Each structure stands twice: as C-alpha cells, then as structure tokens.
Amino acid sequence: xxxxxxxxxxxxxxxxxxxxxxxxxxxxxxxxxxxxxxxxxxxxxxxxxxxxxxxxxxxxxxxxxxxxxxxxxxxxxxxxxxxxxxxxxxxxxxxxxxxxxxxxxxxxxxxxxxxxxxxxxxxxxxxxxxxxxxxxxxxxxxxxxxxxxxxxxxxxxxxxxxxxxxxxxxxxxxxxxxxxxxxxxxxxxxxxxxxxxxxxxxxxxxxxxxxxxxxxxxxxxxxxxxxxxxxxxxxxxxxxxxxxxxxxxxxxxxxxxxxxxxxxxxxxxxxxxxxxxxxxxxxxxxxxxxxxxxxxxxxxxxxxxxxxxxxxx
Amino acid sequence: xxxxxxxxxxxxxxxxxxxxxxxxxxxxxxxxxxxxxxxxxxxxxxxxxxxxxxxxxxxxxxxxxxxxxxxxxxxxxxxxxxxxxxxxxxxxxxxxxxxxxxxxxxxxxxxxxxxxxxxxxxxxxxxxxxxxxxxxxxxxxxxxxxxxxxxxxxxxxxxxxxxxxxxxxxxxxxxxxxxxxxxxxxxxxxxxxxxxxxxxxxxxxxxxxxxxxxx
Numbered sequence: 001x002x003x004x005x006x007x008x009x010x011x012x013x014x015x016x017x018x019x020x021x022x023x024x025x026x027x028x029x030x031x032x033x034x035x036x037x038x039x040x041x042x043x044x045x046x047x048x049x050x051x052x053x054x055x056x057x058x059x060x061x062x063x064x065x066x067x068x069x070x071x072x073x074x075x076x077x078x079x080x081x082x083x084x085x086x087x088x089x090x091x092x093x094x095x096x097x098x099x100x101x102x103x104x105x106x107x108x109x110x111x112x113x114x115x116x117x118x119x120x121x122x123x124x125x126x127x128x129x130x131x132x133x134x135x136x137x138x139x140x141x142x143x144x145x146x147x148x149x150x151x152x153x154x155x156x157x158x159x160x161x162x163x164x165x166x167x168x169x170x171x172x173x174x175x176x177x178x179x180x181x182x183x184x185x186x187x188x189x190x191x192x193x194x195x196x197x198x199x200x201x202x203x204x205x206x207x208x209x210x211x212x213x214x215x216x217x218x219x220x221x222x223x224x225x226x227x228x229x230x231x232x233x234x235x236x237x238x239x240x241x242x243x244x245x246x247x248x249x250x251x252x253x254x255x256x257x258x259x260x261x262x263x264x265x266x267x268x269x270x271x272x273x274x275x276x277x278x279x280x281x282x283x284x285x286x287x288x289x290x291x292x293x294x295x296x297x298x299x300x301x302x303x304x305x306x307x308x309x310x311x312x313x
Numbered sequence: 314x315x316x317x318x319x320x321x322x323x324x325x326x327x328x329x330x331x332x333x334x335x336x337x338x339x340x341x342x343x344x345x346x347x348x349x350x351x352x353x354x355x356x357x358x359x360x361x362x363x364x365x366x367x368x369x370x371x372x373x374x375x376x377x378x379x380x381x382x383x384x385x386x387x388x389x390x391x392x393x394x395x396x397x398x399x400x401x402x403x404x405x406x407x408x409x410x411x412x413x414x415x416x417x418x419x420x421x422x423x424x425x426x427x428x429x430x431x432x433x434x435x436x437x438x439x440x441x442x443x444x445x446x447x448x449x450x451x452x453x454x455x456x457x458x459x460x461x462x463x464x465x466x467x468x469x470x471x472x473x474x475x476x477x478x479x480x481x482x483x484x485x486x487x488x489x490x491x492x493x494x495x496x497x498x499x500x501x502x503x504x505x506x507x508x509x510x511x512x513x514x515x516x517x518x519x520x521x522x523x524x525x526x527x528x
Contacts, residue, residue, distance in 0.1 A: 001515065117469050131406065133474035134452070141451060149426065167470045174478055178449040181428055264405070266339070290465050291403035 009036050012107045031061040031079035034090040039220050040245050044309045048269035053306055054093045065230040069096035086276035090115040094163040112272040126275050130263040132164050135295025136171025139261045143215050143240045150181035151212035152160040154204050157189040158217035168217045190221045197224020215252050219243035226256050252303040259299040265309040324404040360479035370520050376411035379434050399460045407510040409457040414504045421497035443516040453477030454520040460505035501527035
C-alpha cells in the first residue's frame with residue numbers, strides 16, 4: 001500500500017517535472033541579453049554565448065538593451081514570453097537590474113549574469129564577472145611603470161551606473177595614489193564610448209596640454225583618447241585601456257596604445273551557458289553564485305597572442 | 314536552584330529590556346558615519362581585528378617552507394593548493410600559497426615605491442622569490458590565501474576589494490613601515506607570507522605577513 005502510494009506520488013512528481021521542463025510552446029531556448037554590440041566586448045560575449053548554446057543544442061534569442069534599464073525590463077518580458085529556459089544577461093546597472101532579474105526568477109526563468117554584478121545575491125543563479133579590481137591593478141601598475149612613477153595624467157571613467165566603472169577606478173587609484181609624483185589633472189566620464197572618449201580628450205587636452213598619460217576605464221574610450229591625441233600630434237602620451245579588444249591589440253602593435261587588460265569575455269559567456277545548461281538539466285546551480293575571472297595584462301610582449309578576448313598559448 | 318536561575322534570568326532580561334529602552338546618543342566620528350552609511354562595513358577594522366588572532370596563526374600553520382611549496386606547486390599545483398594554498402571555489406583565480414622564506418637578499422629594489430627584496434633560498438646566489446616590502450603592495454595575496462573569508466559574503470566587488478586592500482594597509486602599518494631600506498643586500502631575511510601561483514618564467518611574488526631582516 002505504502003509502496004503504491006509512493007510510486008503514484010513519484011509518477012505524479014515526474015509528470016509535473018516533465019510538464020515544467022517541456023512546455024509545448026518552446027523548444028529549448030536561451031535568451032542572451034547584452035549592451036549594444038557596437039562595443040566589440042559585448043559582441044564577443046553574445047557570439048561566445050550563442051556558439052556554446054548552439055553546440056549544446058539550444059536555440060538562441062539575441063537581444064541588446066543599450067544600457068537602458070527600461071528596455072532591459074521589456075526584453076526580460078520578451079524572454080519570459082517566449083518561454084526561454086534561461087537568460088544570459090550582461091545587465092544595465094547594478095541597482096536597476098535587481099528588479100528585472102527578480103521578475104525573471106518569479107516567472108521561473110533562471111538568470112546567469114556575466115561581466116557585471118548586481119548588488120544582490122540569491123536572485124540570479126550565477127554571477128560570473130571579471131576580477132575588475134585585480135585587472136585594474138595590473139593596468140595601473142603597468143601605467144605607473146611606463147610613466148616612470150611620475151607625471152601628470154588624465155583618467156577617463158566609464159558609465160557611473162555600472163559598478164565596473166567604480167571598481168576599475170578604485171583599482172587604478174589604489175595603486176596610482178601610492179605614488180606622490182603621479183598627479184591626476186583631469187577625471188571625466190566618457191560613458192564607455194569611443195566618440196565621447198575622443199571629444200572629452202580633445203577638450204581636456206586644450207585645458208591641460210602638460211600631460212604624460214591617460215588611463216581609461218575601457219578600450220573603446222582608450223581608442224577615442226588615442227585618436228584625439230594623435231590628431232593633436234601628441235604621440236608622446238602614454239595610453240592604457242581595459243578589456244583586451246582586437247582594436248587595442250592592433251594599436252599596441254602599431255605603437256599607439258601601450259597596454260590594456262584582457263577580460264576573458266568569450267570564456268565567461270561560454271561558462272555561463274554551461275552553467276545554464278547544467279541548471280536546466282539538473283536543477284543545480286554552481287557551488288558559489290558569484291564567480292571572479294582573473295584578468296591578464298596585455299602589452300607589446302603578448303599582444304600577438306590576443307584574439308577576440310582570448311589569449312592563445 | 315532552578316528557581317533561582319530562572320529568577321536571575323528574569324532579572325537579567327528585565328535589566329536588558331530596561332537598558333535597551335533608554336537611548337544613549339553620541340555624536341558619531343567621521344569613520345563611524347561612513348561605516349553606518351555603508352551598512353556597517355568597515356574593512357580596516359575587520360582586517361586589523363582578524364590580523365593577530367586569525368591571519369597570523371593561520372598563515373603560520375598553513376605554510377610550508379618555500380622550497381617545499383614551490384617544488385610541489387611546480388609539479389602539481391592542485392596538490393600544493395590542497396596542502397598549502399587556498400582559492401575561491403568557482404571562477405578562475407589562481408592558487409595562493411602560504412610559505413615560509415628563509416634566505417639571503419641578493420637584490421634590494423628600494424627606489425621604487427613598490428619595493429622588493431629578491432631573495433636566494435638555496436644558496437646558489439640567484440633569486441628564487443621576490444618579497445615585496447611596500448609601501449605599494451601588488452595584489453591581494455594575504456586576503457586570497459585565507460580560507461575563512463569568501464567573496465560571496467560581500468555585497469560586491471568593491472567591498473571585496475576594499476577588504477583586500479585593508480590587509481595590505483594593515484601590513485604596511487604594523488610591519489613594513491618599520492623595515493630598514495638601506496644596506497639590505499647580503500643580509501638574511503625570514504618571512505612568512507603568501508604568494509599567488511606565478512606566471513611561467515616569473516619570480517614568485519611573496520607578500521609577507523611577518524618579516525625579519527637579520528645581519
């Protein structure tokens with residue numbers, strides 16, 4: 001009697017599990033939501049995640065939120081509506097995105113965050129982010145070394161709502177501020193943007209021609225800065241970026257930008273898809289929600305090995 | 314007896330209630346205000362409170378001699394990690410090992426603010442390990458070597474970073490600031506500290522928690 005009841009229960013639970021695992025309206029779909037692909041970093045994430053998802057037999061839905069939290073919220077609705085089994089998300093702000101990820105969770109869709117954290121745990125299944133502080137320290141150490149531990153410099157900051165802008169700036173200053181002969185003459189946000197990096201650099205240079213270095217919170221801003229410096233005939237200014245894009249690699253090889261810090265964007269996105277796949281199949285998340293991926297310094301010594309946010313041996 | 318104990322307890326609860334009912338207001342210092350604003354997070358205090366009772370004994374107990382640790386780390390990093398090291402369970406951080414260095418300074422770089430002592434431990438006159446002596450301390454090896462702290466218990470990367478930096482600041486204040494900076498080459502050095510698995514071809518960079526420079 002007991003055995004029968006247990007069996008019935010098990011069968012019932014099994015049917016339930018099947019029912020939730022395979023709704024009729026969706027073949028297994030993974031939504032991949034990132035900021036705009038104009039920045040090659042976000043494009044590499046989307047491409048990496050998509051490639052891994054397809055290898056594992058999923059369909060993908062690629063969406064961009066353009067760093068707009070309202071748009072992100074609508075895209076989450078779209079993913080839920082399309083019956084996505086998981087969302088891979090590079091989010092639009094560490095505070096503003098908490099509600100969006102919670103909404104997906106409430107609708108039974110697990111989120112796997114990449115690149116940027118949210119200021120909450122227990123809502124996403126994973127948060128796989130670059131160790132921005134460790135990376136920023138590597139970049140700052142190289143910057144200080146190239147500057148001979150002294151000189152006037154400019155810092156270009158990322159978008160303020162993005163935690164990564166703050167943490168990179170902190171990593172830079174925790175190193176640079178230890179050198180009393182390093183003097184920051186200007187610090188402005190260029191919102192991760194290449195065009196803003198160019199225009200801000202142009203303006204700063206007019207007010208402060210006596211600069212020896214520029215440290216930027218990402219590669220696109222560094223690309224903007226080096227273009228403005230070169231346009232002004234200032235080939236002597238040391239520029240350091242962050243991300244490890246192919247554009248900066250090429251600039252390093254051509255003697256433009258001096259260094260950057262590689263974030264393993266491609267590997268990170270693939271890892272998130274692997275964890276999503278495991279979660280979909282077994283219901284189990286990783287041992288730790290928040291996972292840090294170490295960054296690697298890129299300069300003229302190893303720029304040759306860099307390709308699409310990954311370092312070849 | 315049980316009655317007395319209950320009675321005492323009741324009295325204590327009553328006293329506690331009475332105490333919690335009256336509010337003592339004092340003007341907070343700037344540091345206390347900052348701590349309150351960040352939800353009670355004070356990395357400098359945490360680091361200095363952990364230092365003597367937890368960090369130093371942990372490193373001392375966990376560390377092997379540098380020769381043993383580096384030999385095992387070279388052939389089998391995972392085995393060396395299990396015995397002498399620590400790393401976050403997920404993610405891609407390398408192992409950070411605890412080690413005791415006993416050797417001779419072969420080169421001292423003290424002009425840079427990121428000063429270091431290249432140290433020979435096997436008597437061949439060549440540097441085997443680089444001991445950083447600040448005031449600029451690269452990396453967060455002390456934090457990363459500890460098995461009783463975890464990134465997941467912190468609000469975000471910024472607080473985790475501040476916590477790591479706080480150990481470095483504390484180390485500067487209690488140990489490194491007092492070190493001599495002149496005439497170090499050729500002198501004996503003893504240190505207990507931590508270092509991350511180095512990249513190929515690079516000297517291990519040890520952050521000392523304790524260091525003594527002899528004759």
